[in-house]
Amino acid sequence: MKHAKTLIISGMSALAVGSAAHLQADDGLRVGVIGPTTGVFSFFGEQQRMGVELAMEEYADRLEALGLEVRFYDSQGDAETTVDRLRAMESRDDVDLVVGPVLGGTGLAGLEWAKGSGMPMVISYSAPEDITMRDRAENVVRAGWTGAQPMFAFGQYVAEELGHQRIIAVGQDYSFPYNQLGGFLKGFCAAGGESVERIWHPTGTSDYSSILATLPDGDAVLYNGAGSDGLAFFQQYHDFGIDARMPLLGGSNFFAVGDLPEMGEEAIGGLSALQYAEGLETDEFVAFRDAFWDMHGDDVMPLAPAEHGYVAFKMAVNAFESANGGDRDAVIAALRETEMPDAPRGPFHLDEYGNPVQNIYINEVKEVDGRLVNVPIKTYEEVSQFGPFDAEEYLAGEPDSRDFPPGDCSDPYYD
């Protein structure tokens, strides 16, 4: 205890030296890219990083002209770490614009920080709808999506094209699947669906026999979840032979390309919806995918987080160019005007709330050149984060939750 001060002092001075060593003059523009590059969600952060690196290579000349430098930060997928790294960007590293965060919770934490700081921020893959809805901030725009956005179209597709009336929805018990199902329900009921019965399970469930054994009857099952939970559900669903009785539909991440080899041939024909599809054949997409493979090797498929990072970074560079430098207000104004006619996922522009209005693809799992990929079979164009609904009305409604919106389409809510 007596001499602990020496230690405190040396520890603190290490910190001091470290901070001081990184004080630097504000000579150019700096973009900070934040995502989980370590931890269980590192896949998403790595995808974003690879997307940004590709955009940097493409824009190398323009970056040089702007004097723009890029730094990558690791959020570890943790809200607190995210806020800490954002603080470092602003007060230590003189960053002028943030690309990211990637995950839901870190996105909301980042938004909260950005409100206090005023830093221009282009959220990439993070999908909580309130980032660009009820909690929106002038300085924060999004290059990606909201959880409900692709699902409006999917609900409509399932009711209209597939003719399913009663859906059993099984999902991971947290806010992203709530939002996905919320969008699905709103689209489904508006298009003439009848009812959706919800079953939630805690994340990290590996045994679904109790759910599957008592699964109510319906026209189809929609699984809202991903990762190891999704894989286990998929396999047990087939082991129980329920696929013969009811087809299995997926939430946006369910038939993720990384999981498809595990799912095997039984996944073929699986339907889901997203604003992205790795089986797109447009010129913009093929050029993007080939350039991505040249840079990072063709064993890595660029997925939505990579494309969103790639596009978010381009949005940032465009904004700096039209603002003629790093003036915050001008950059924010330019960001909010973003139009991306040639994005790999398809053209989009931002709505007045700062979220892309974009194509939604109904994807089917198919085998292409020996790989299982999601191939778009139907496109809904110009879908906003409010789907087919009026923005003001949508915002006045409750946010989606565990049991909202109502599962019965005859509920007065849908009138």
Add this chain to the structure above:
Amino acid sequence: MKREHLIILAIVALLVAWPLLMGNYAVSQANRAMIYALAALSFSLLAGRLGWFSLCQTTFAGISGYTIAILGVRYGLPFPLLVTLALLFTAVSAVIFGLLTVRSRQVSFLMLTLALGQMVWALSFQWVDVTGGYNGIAGVRMPVYGDLNLNDTRVFYVLVATVTVAIFLAVWRLYRSPFGLLLLGIQENEQRMRALGHPVYLARFTAFVLAGMIGGVAGVFLVYDMGIMSPSPLGLGHAVWVLTAAVLGGYRTLLGPALGVAVLIALETLVSQYTDRHMMVIGLVLLLSILLMPRGLAEVFEQYFKRKSKPQASVTTTTRGEEP
């Protein structure tokens, strides 16, 4: 005696000088360090005095943080009332947890606190209507009194530093008080303390509630520092982080936990600037320091200086030779 006052003065001087000399980022890092120093102190109070290794001290921080986020953001209660209620709820949960754990020992205590902590974490994650689930509750702000904006990093620093120093001083007194010695006695030889007529369970229970309250104070600052309350601070990762910091710094001493937190945060900040694999580097440093200094940084330094200058025995170190 005099020496200890000198140390206190030096630390206070450092805390005063820090915001005057350093940039905003260093100040906000110091805020974080002090908040976690409180959490680590809460852990060390139990681990160092009673041999109770708790994995639920950050849970108390979480309970207090959620109280503030829920009542403040949803119901707009005023700041002083919020803090009072947060500490009250923390105290109530500490009493409940304490009643459940007071008779357990070592591994069973560790497992019980692990279970309780994970239960609260799961609750925060799944009780979406109240806690906002995974997304959490955003928009937690300190009040602004006239020109005094408590959200300003430096103003916030003054508040956190004052409270942190006050709590460390109080715990310092506590460690030297008969009650503190009784706790050490219980760790040494519970039977003997009982035979001497000391209320062993009551003493342990009181210590548990006190430690919980310190965690609660950390939670108050944590939620205002982040501006958002989500389940992540209640997770096992954070509980283990606090344990690591306390063991690294030396949980038997008063300043060890603070020292461990400072070193760990400094390491994380510095190493993560150079490599993405910073966890590996930090892991290696931890491995080496715990192999070479199993009693923690603080005690190693203490002994080193003792050999040099031979002062009187420190009151804050147990004489127990057993390693963690």
